[in-house]
Amino acid sequence: MSESTPEAKGTPQSSGSENKKTELTGEKKVAKATPESPPQKEGADKTEVKKPPAPKPKPKPAPKPEPRKFILSSSPHIRDEESVSRIMRNVTLSLVPAMLAATWIFGLRSLGLVALGMASAVLTEWAIYKIFKMEGSVSDMSALLTGMLVSFNIPAGTPWWIPVVGSMFAIAIAKMPFGGLGYNPLNPALVGRAFLLASWPLHMTKAWLPAFWWKQPGYNFFTWKVDPASFIVDGATYATPLEMTKTALRTVRNPEGLPDDVIQSAMVNLQNVADRLIDLMVGTVGGCIGETSAILIILGGLYMIFKKYIDWRVPVSFIAVVAIGGWLFGGSKGAFTGDPLFHIFAGGLILGAFYMATDMVTSPMTKKGRIIFGVGCGLITLMIRMIGGYPEGVSYAILLMNLTVPLIDRYTVPRRFGHIKPATKEA
Amino acid sequence: MKKTFRGGTHPPEFKLTAEKAGEKLPLPSTVHIPVLQHIGAPGKAIVKKGDEVKVGQPLTQAGGFVSAPTHASISGKVAAIGEYPHPSGREVITISIDGDGNDEWFEEIVEDVDWEKVDAAEIIKRVQAAGLAGMGGAAFPTHVKLSPPKEKPIDTVIINGAECEPYLTSDHRLMLERSEEIIQGAKLIAKAVGAKRIFIGIEDNKPDAHGVLEKAANEVGSDIDLSVEMLPVKYPQGAEKQLIYAFTQREVPPPPGLPMDVGCLVQNVGSCVAIYEAVRYRKPLIERYVTITGAGVREPKNVIARIGVPVSELIETAGGYNDNAAKLLMGGPMMGAAQWTDLIPTIKGTSGVLILSEEEARIGVEMPCIVCGRCVDVCPVFLMPTTIARMSELEHYEDAEKMGALECIECGSCTFICPSKRNLVHHIRFGKTTIMAERRKAQVAKRAAG
Numbered sequence: 094m095s096e097s098t099p100e101a102k103g104t105p106q107s108s109g110s111e112n113k114k115t116e117l118t119g120e121k122k123v124a125k126a127t128p129e130s131p132p133q134k135e136g137a138d139k140t141e142v143k144k145p146p147a148p149k150p151k152p153k154p155a156p157k158p159e160p161r162k163f164i165l166s167s168s169p170h171i172r173d174e175e176s177v178s179r180i181m182r183n184v185t186l187s188l189v190p191a192m193l194a195a196t197w198i199f200g201l202r203s204l205g206l207v208a209l210g211m212a213s214a215v216l217t218e219w220a221i222y223k224i225f226k227m228e229g230s231v232s233d234m235s236a237l238l239t240g241m242l243v244s245f246n247i248p249a250g251t252p253w254w255i256p257v258v259g260s261m262f263a264i265a266i267a268k269m270p271f272g273g274l275g276y277n278p279l280n281p282a283l284v285g286r287a288f289l290l291a292s293w294p295l296h297m298t299k300a301w302l303p304a305f306w307w308k309q310p311g312y313n314f315f316t317w318k319v320d321p322a323s324f325i326v327d328g329a330t331y332a333t334p335l336e337m338t339k340t341a342l343r344t345v346r347n348p349e350g351l352p353d354d355v356i357q358s359a360m361v362n363l364q365n366v367a368d369r370l371i372d373l374m375v376g377t378v379g380g381c382i383g384e385t386s387a388i389l390i391i392l393g394g395l396y397m398i399f400k401k402y403i404d405w406r407v408p409v410s411f412i413a414v415v416a417i418g419g420w421l422f423g424g425s426k427g428a429f430t431g432d433p434l435f436h437i438f439a440g441g442l443i444l445g446a447f448y449m450a451t452d453m454v455t456s457p458m459t460k461k462g463r464i465i466f467g468v469g470c471g472l473i474t475l476m477i478r479m480i481g482g483y484p485e486g487v488s489y490a491i492l493l494m495n496l497t498v499p500l501i502d503r504y505t506v507p508r509r510f511g512h513i514k515p516a517t518k519e520a
Numbered sequence: 521m522k523k524t525f526r527g528g529t530h531p532p533e534f535k536l537t538a539e540k541a542g543e544k545l546p547l548p549s550t551v552h553i554p555v556l557q558h559i560g561a562p563g564k565a566i567v568k569k570g571d572e573v574k575v576g577q578p579l580t581q582a583g584g585f586v587s588a589p590t591h592a593s594i595s596g597k598v599a600a601i602g603e604y605p606h607p608s609g610r611e612v613i614t615i616s617i618d619g620d621g622n623d624e625w626f627e628e629i630v631e632d633v634d635w636e637k638v639d640a641a642e643i644i645k646r647v648q649a650a651g652l653a654g655m656g657g658a659a660f661p662t663h664v665k666l667s668p669p670k671e672k673p674i675d676t677v678i679i680n681g682a683e684c685e686p687y688l689t690s691d692h693r694l695m696l697e698r699s700e701e702i703i704q705g706a707k708l709i710a711k712a713v714g715a716k717r718i719f720i721g722i723e724d725n726k727p728d729a730h731g732v733l734e735k736a737a738n739e740v741g742s743d744i745d746l747s748v749e750m751l752p753v754k755y756p757q758g759a760e761k762q763l764i765y766a767f768t769q770r771e772v773p774p775p776p777g778l779p780m781d782v783g784c785l786v787q788n789v790g791s792c793v794a795i796y797e798a799v800r801y802r803k804p805l806i807e808r809y810v811t812i813t814g815a816g817v818r819e820p821k822n823v824i825a826r827i828g829v830p831v832s833e834l835i836e837t838a839g840g841y842n843d844n845a846a847k848l849l850m851g852g853p854m855m856g857a858a859q860w861t862d863l864i865p866t867i868k869g870t871s872g873v874l875i876l877s878e879e880e881a882r883i884g885v886e887m888p889c890i891v892c893g894r895c896v897d898v899c900p901v902f903l904m905p906t907t908i909a910r911m912s913e914l915e916h917y918e919d920a921e922k923m924g925a926l927e928c929i930e931c932g933s934c935t936f937i938c939p940s941k942r943n944l945v946h947h948i949r950f951g952k953t954t955i956m957a958e959r960r961k962a963q964v965a966k967r968a969a970g
Contacts, residue, residue, distance in 0.1 A: 164847045164881055165860055167946035169932030170874075171531060171686065171853040172883050177890055177939045233887065275888035275940070401894070458893035458904060502907075509924045510761060510901035511773045 177274070180402055180453075181234035185241055187393035188448070192241070194376055194386040199249035200307035201315050203382045207244040210256030214240025217264040218273075227273060235274050239263050242282035242448060245383025246441065246488065247289065250300035250321035255293065259285040279495045280455045283488045304377040304385075334366050334378055335440040336484040341366075345425045363425060366435065373438040384441040394447030403451035406463040407470075411446040412437055414471025415478075422479055442474065445487035455495040462498075462505035469494045523721075525762040527900040528754040529933045531854060533725060537689045537813050542697055542822045545837055549619050551828030552604050552865040553579055553590050554612045558653035559660045560586035565615060571598045576626035576804050579615050582648070588661040588868075589651040592617055593806035593826035595624040605864045607850040607857060614865070617828070628802065635800040643712040643799055650798035651868075652805050655790035656680060656691075656758065657851055659869035662791055666712045668780040674713040678767055679706045679720040681729060681789045682751060682758030685852025688872040690809035691789050693822045695722070695729035698793050699736035705792025707742055708799050713785055717745035719767045720789075723757055724750040755854060756931040760786045762900050774927045790871075805868055812838040816845030816875030825866050831873050832862040847876040854932040884941040895934035895944060901927055905934035909944040912951030917958065920951040928952065 196204040218236040222229060231237075243263050244256040263285030268277045290297045300321040307314050344351060344359035372378045376386030383390070397403045416433035424430025437443070450456060450470050457466050470490045477486020556562040563580030567573060573592040580590045596619040604614035632638070638646070648663035668674055679702065683691040695702060706718050720737075722730045727750070734748045751757050751766055760779060761772045763786055770782040779786055787795070790808060797803040806827050813820040818839025825834060831848070835841060849856035850870055866873075895905040903924045911920040928948045935944045 161841065161845070161862065163845075163858065163860060165858045166847075166883070167943055167949065168856060168858075168930070169531075169854040169936050169945065170847060170849060170856065170858065170876060170881065170883075171936065172941055173529075173531070173937050173939070175937075175939045176884055176941065177887055180892075180939055229887070273888070275890045404893070453890045453892035456891075458891055458896045458906070460897075463893075502904075506904060506923070507896065507902045509774065509903060509927055510765075511771045511777060511927070513771055 178232055178234045181238050183400065184397060184402055184448075185234065185238045187396045188238075188241055188245070188383065188390075191245075191383050191386050191389040191393060191444075194389050195245075195249070195382045198304045198377055198385065199302055199382060200312075202307075202317055202319065203249045205317065206247065206249070206251065206253065206256045207241060207382060209253055210244030210247075210260045211237055211240035213257040214243065214260035214264050217261045218269065221265060221269045222273075225269075227269070229273055233274055236264055236268075239268070239281045239285070242383075243285040245444060245448075246282065246286040246381050247297065248300040248302065248321070248380075249382050250302040250319055251296045255289060255296055259289045262288045275454055277454055278498070279492055280449055280452045282452075283449055283492050283495075286488050287492060301379040303379050304372075334369070334373060334380075334435075335478070337362050338366050338435070338439070339478070339484045342423075342425055366439075367432060370432075370434055370438065373435070381441060381444075384444045387438045387443040390443045390447055394443075397447070397451070402453075403447070404460065404463050406460060407451045407456060407467045408446040410464045410467030411450055411470045411474075412442060414468050415442055415474050418471065418475035418479075422475070436478075440478075440485040441487040445474075445491055446470070449488070450491045450494070455498060457498050457501045457505065459502060459505040459507055461507070462501040465501055465505065466494055466498065469497065522752055523749060523766040524752045524754055524757065525765045525900055527898050527902065527933070528756060528762070529898045529937050530753070531686050531755055531936055533753075534686045534813075534853075535689050535692070535725070536687065536820045537811055537822050538692055538726075540689070540693070540821045542690075542693045542809050542824045543837075544824045545826070545829070545834075547594055547619060547621060547623055548826055548829045548833060549621075550599070550616060550830070551593050551619070551826060552614045552616045552830060553593065553828040554604065554606050554614045554865065554867060555580045555583075555590060556606070556608075556612050557590060557659060557827075557867040557869065558588045559658060560584065560588070560664075562613065563587060563589055565601055565613070567598050567601075567615065569598050569601055572596070573598060573617060574624045574626040576629045576806060578649075578651075578804070582661075586661055586664050588653050588663075589649070589804075590615075590827075591651055591804040591806055592626075593828050594619040595622050596620040605861050607859065607864050607867060607870065609857065609860070629804075631801050632799075638799060640712045640714065643708055643795075646798050646802060647712075647795055650794070650802070650804040652791060652794050652798060653868045654788055655794065655805075655808060655869060655871065656788035657855065657869050657871055659867075662787070662795065665780075665785055665787070666709065668713065668785075672780045673783060674780055674785045675716045675783045676768060676785070677706060677710045677713065677715040677718045678763055678784060678786045679709075679718065679789055679792055680758050680760075680763055680786055681720055681722040681726075681733070682763060683726070684723060684753070684755045684758040685854055685856075685872075686755075687813045687874050688811050688852045689813070690811040690822055690871050692726050692729055693811075694793065694809045695726070695789055696732050699732045700740060701793040701796045702733065702789050703736045703740045703742070703746070703792075704800075705794070705796035706746070706787075707740075707744075708795050709785065709787055709792065710744055715744070715785065718742070718747070720746070720748040721751050721757075721763055721767065722748065723753045725753045755933060755936075756900055756929070759900065759929055759931055761929065774924070808866075808868065808870070810834065810866060810870055811872035812875075813872060814845075814849075814875040815877035815880050816842050816847070818842055827868060828865045830862070831859070831864050831866060834866065834873055835862060835875065841875065842877060844877040844879070845875045846878040847881040849874040849876065854936065855930065886942055887940040889940055889942060892939060894937045894939065898933040898937050900931060900933060901929055903928060905944045905948065906938075906942070908951065909942065909947035912947045912954075917951055917954050920948075921955050925951045926955060 214236045219231045240260045243259040263281040267281040267284035271277045341359035341362040348356050374387045398405045416437050419436025420431045420433040457463050473490035474486045561583035563583050574595045577592045578589050582589050596617045599618040600616040603611040606612035644663050644666045652662035653659040710718050764784045794805050810825045811822050848859040889906050908920050908923045908925045932945050
């Protein structure tokens with residue numbers, strides 16, 4: 094009570110005649126308030142009279158206890174503790190198990206590539222913030238995640254500068270020019286990957302290392318220098334399972350004019366791939382650094398669903414469409430002979446469905462929209478895998494669907510509360 | 521099936537004062553009673569400076585049908601009538617009374633021994649005379665709610681004991697301490713509107729209140745269906761539309777739709793007690809339960825305060841401010857309004873005075889929207905808050921209106937949940953105000969044109 098001083102009232106009223114302007118709005122307000130006195134302060138009732146009791150109390154403002162100042166803001170006044178940087182950090186952390194598995198499978202080299210990718214993403218973003226004096230900072234951790242995802246999408250045998258260039262492109266071209274975090278229409282990590290794939294196809298499609306290559310003679314866990322070509326044994330084994338299947342299927346389905354042994358080996362390859370399903374799930378097969386260990390990625394994804402960082406609708410609809418489509422069209426003996434599990438676990442589907450397609454910025458806001466988005470991703474992936482020229486289509490599928498997000502959001506605006514057909518009013 | 525609604529969020533509860541019984545405060549020496557303590561037209565003063573008034577004596581008469589009179593909450597002399605700070609943030613004509621310390625009651629306030637026999641019209645008349653306005657915060661005049669037009673019959677009365685706002689416990693204490701009056705009040709409400717059933721809804725973080733009310737309901741008895749129900753804890757469970765949906769699965773149409781459009785009437789538990797007292801004792805609304813809480817005050821507690829007591833005095837009774845007090849709110853942290861001064865008086869809709877410490881009041885730095893869609897997930901009226909807020913920010917008010925800006929109930933769920941700490945409600949509210957202003961302007965222009 095003592096904070097809301099009675100002193101404030103005398104001064105502005107008397108000064109009203111001489112100064113004609115009290116600069117403090119607070120004081121003005123108190124002055125306007127007629128019964129301004131807080132309870133039982135001396136002579137409150139008297140000051141209510143228009144003319145000041147006496148112009149003499151114009152003392153030094155020493156005894157004046159400052160009226161307590163309060164923060165003014167719009168409601169609500171409390172906020173959830175979740176923040177952008179915390180989400181980004183936790184999503185990055187949820188990828189760590191997969192990264193460690195990749196390190197075990199592909200050697201310390203793969204960890205080095207991931208670290209390079211992350212570092213260059215953060216540095217690029219920091220530099221752009223500085224150079225262009227943009228608002229914001231790398232402390233939102235989103236660049237860290239982008240760098241990680243770019244590196245997860247490259248083969249383990251690429252030169253060191255591949256993740257560096259990929260991350261730089263992702264940040265400097267796909268993210269910052271649009272305004273930075275929140276404004277990029279496309280998933281930056283995938284743009285980075287697409288750029289790498291288009292620019293250095295050899296590194297991106299032929300630099301596969303077999304699982305546990307570092308256990309082979311001449312190498313060890315810490316080996317950096319490695320020539321992926323040296324692992325090619327008979328011209329086929331360097332391929333990822335998806336690539337192998339695609340080639341083999343093409344052979345088996347159109348055997349005319351091909352030598353028997355080619356067809357034979359294609360059949361064997363198909364069988365091999367089918368037999369190695371467990372390896373696919375655990376990740377002990379050739380592939381990109383982070384794409385391989387499906388189980389760990391799924392665990393990370395479940396954690397994110399539990400934390401509500403992602404909506405289950407996207408990965409579930411995406412994966413379901415690919416699985417069903419793979420089962421329908423992916424077999425060698427006609428419809429319904431494909432192996433849905435193979436299509437789920439091979440390639441980048443799991444990583445893409447849980448970590449790329451669900452990127453908050455580039456996926457729809459509405460629940461219905463997320464299902465449409467997931468289904469669309471699945472269909473495009475299938476088309477690329479089955480018909481297109483690339484063995485894998487997850488990343489292009491997501492990028493294409495990213496472009497449809499504003500449209501999806503526009504056409505899936507939820508029905509608002511109370512907007513119901515008049516007939517539904519029950520008794 | 522759990523009785524709840526779709527959307528919503530779970531802010532931390534911080535019910536610091538749940539165990540503190542409502543403490544009757546000593547008579548205040550001065551009260552400031554604004555002529556506007558409700559939604560609607562302000563009242564007109566019928567006393568003048570220097571008049572002697574007694575407790576419960578009317579100070580104003582209603583300024584129309586959607587208006588409510590106010591009454592002296594202490595006996596004494598009218599010290600001033602003039603503009604005074606008001607919890608709305610503006611200054612409102614306020615009648616200040618210097619108390620004489622006698623607490624002398626107005627002669628017309630006498631018990632009606634035959635109160636149980638009064639008819640609907642008489643209930644509404646007494647409620648109107650008592651100046652009741654919704655005590656949950658919005659403060660809509662009660663008698664208006666009790667008088668729906670004939671073509672909109674009300675079959676369900678819902679008594680709101682959800683108290684979903686964090687920190688606040690005034691309704692909780694009231695339910696524990698005034699359970700019988702609540703049941704009686706609920707029955708009077710049902711009688712006034714001719715409803716067939718009564719639901720009393722309590723969030724399941726208050727099982728004690730549920731138990732007490734259920735017991736009271738059994739003791740008092742009811743000739744119509746009356747059930748006391750637990751609702752899952754979820755904000756904003758106590759919002760009118762959400763509460764109606766939880767009990768009846770009926771959706772109140774968008775504004776200007778009202779609960780009566782779906783045959784429902786919602787009253788706060790505090791209003792029930794006030795209605796009971798108004799009908800039985802002809803007692804006007806001159807006091808209420810108020811929670812004084814937050815880390816910015818020394819001894820958080822629940823009090824029974826006379827209307828018009830300055831908030832500064834309430835805070836004194838709660839041990840005064842802590843040094844880190846940073847923000848003064850009337851109401852809870854989700855929908856309460858920040859105040860610039862503690863001179864403001866307690867009014868009919870004041871369920872709590874919340875003093876947040878610096879730490880509690882800290883809100884993260886606002887960042888760009890990352891389109892995570894959390895606000896869309898939690899919006900209890902199914903809007904797309906971030907889209908509306910952005911349109912409003914860009915001054916595309918027409919688009920904001922098309923997206924349902926006017927349907928926002930300003931519950932704050934979206935803003936609470938936003939990881940980018942965007943002030944969504946603020947932008948939407950700004951858009952709403954602008955849209956309404958445009959509409960008024962258009963109406964005036966139309967009228968002028970003939």
